[in-house]
Amino acid sequence: MPRPLPPCLQRERTRHGAIIFYVRKKHGPxxxxxxxxxxxxxxxxYRRAMADETPASTAKTPKAGTIAWGFALYRRSSxxxxxxxxxxxxxxxxxxQIVESSGEKMLTQISQATIIAGREKRAKAPHSANAFLKTLRTFFGWAAxxxxxxxxxxxxxxxxxxxxxDADGFHTWTEEEVRRFEEAWPVGTRERLALDLLLYTGLRRGDAARLGRQHVRDGVLTIRTEKTGxxxxxxxxxxxxxxxxxxxTGDMTFLVTERGAPFVKESFGNWFKKACVKAKVPGxxxxxxxxxxxxxxxxxxxxxxxxxxxxWTSGKMATHYTRAASQKRLAQDAASLLLPKQTTNKSARTKRSGAGASAKKR
Known part of the structure; x- marks a missing residue:
């Protein structure tokens, strides 16, 4: 029997006899x-269609000069x-979220104090606060x-x-946590393959989810990353x-769902998080x-x-990790300097002739 299609993927024959495929979530477009x-x-x-948000069809045209108006223009920009x-x-x-709460405010009303207030409103979740600030930095950089x-x-x-x-709010796995996950999910399980793909390639979850045999040649994986290109x-x-x-594994991706379909990035992240919970690791x-x-x-x-x-397209993140590793190595090398200085043998090797006899007389 043919393998069932992935979720929301539908097959249809047109009146001209051609086979077409489309994605439809519940009763959406x-x-x-x-x-x-x-x-x-x-x-x-397919992955993009599953991940994209359903556009609002009843949205009103925002008033010129407002935040909502500015965001609409920004979405149409290069x-x-x-x-x-x-x-x-x-x-x-x-x-x-910003449009829902403040979309009718004029852009000219937004000051540095307004931005700081928005950041502080989210201060209990630093990662969310920083994501808010980075988003507005990019928008106002373009707007100005x-x-x-x-x-x-x-x-x-x-x-x-x-x-x-860390700087981006995600917990960095320790070596002990990696071993704990490996014990919970042995080689041969999809969960272990997910860990090995992420750990031994350094790819982001979206890239790891779409990685397959078509990306392999002569024992080398080659892929264009989704985020930076x-x-x-x-x-x-x-x-x-x-x-x-x-x-x-799957036909086009190493990682597949229980139904044998490729993972969507978001669903892969949720599935892997559940595997971490079962392995009792916080990663x-x-x-x-x-x-x-x-x-x-x-x-x-x-x-x-x-x-x-x-x-990475810049050295910012690389510098973060090399600096941390350098500090760790320097601290380990310098730790012995905290011990008391051993002087007995050194003084014995540097004595001049007659020094011992003179010391006894004194």
Whole structure:
């Protein structure tokens, strides 16, 4: 029997006899998939259709000069189009929340104090507060520049908050937590394959979810990352190769759902989080990427090597990890200096002739 289609994917024969596929969530609009069925491009379209938000059809035209008006223009700009799909989805949620609470306010009313107040309102969740600030930084940077909507960027000088975890708020897995997860999910399980893909490639969850055999050639994984568009080429390390060989994988992706369909990025993150809970570890998919960066830096990776490995387009994140690893190594090397200085043997080696006899007489 043919394998059942993934969730929300429907097959239809047109009046001309052609077979078409489209995605429809419950009673929502139909999203036509144009690529050939079964190709990487087809599954990429499927993932995007499953992840995209349903557009509001009854939205009113916002008044000129308001926040809602400015956001609408921003969404039609090349600056917005240049963001990755995942970044747009995350920031779209923030923009929508702002419009719901303050969309009728005029852009000229937004000052630095307004931005700080919005950040402080979210201060109990530093990661959310920083995401709010980063979103407005990008918008007002465009609005005060190419957009020409405001004269001054009110986000200038407003600092990000420091959270209880790392800079981006995700817990970095420890080596002990990795071992605990491995004990709970042995080689051959989908959960273990997910961990090995994330840890031994350093890919983000969206890239790891769409990784498949079509990305492998001569033992090397090559994939264009979703967020930055950088092409990353990585050798398949022995632990990962062993895990892939022992696991039932999909046709186009290594990781598949129980029904054999490719994961959507968001559902993959939720599924992996449940696996972490069962293994009694506090981690997440992104935390494994950070654990890999920490491990590589502590093993001596340079900033340029980290940038190539993790697909970073700037050295900011690489510097963060190499600096932390350098501080750790320096502290370990310097710890012996806290011990009392041993002088007995050194003085015995440096005595001049007759020094001992003179000391006894004195």
């Amino acid at each position: 139909r999203v036509r998939l144009r690529a050939e069925f079964g190709t990487p491009e087809f599954w990429e379209e 600056a917005w189009a240049g963001l990755s799909n995942s970044t747009r989805r995350a920031r779209e949620n923030i923009l929508r 520049g190419e957009g020409g909507l405001v004269k001054v960027d009110p986000t200038i000088g407003v600092k990000l908050l420091k959270g209880p975890n 950088e092409v990353v080429s990585l050798p398949i390390l022995e632990p990962l190769a062993r895990s892939i060989a022992a696991t039932n 997440s998919a992104h935390g494994l990427r950070k654990a890999g960066a920490t491990r590589a830096a502590e093993n001596g990776a340079t900033e340029r090597e980290l940038m190539a490995l993790f697909g």
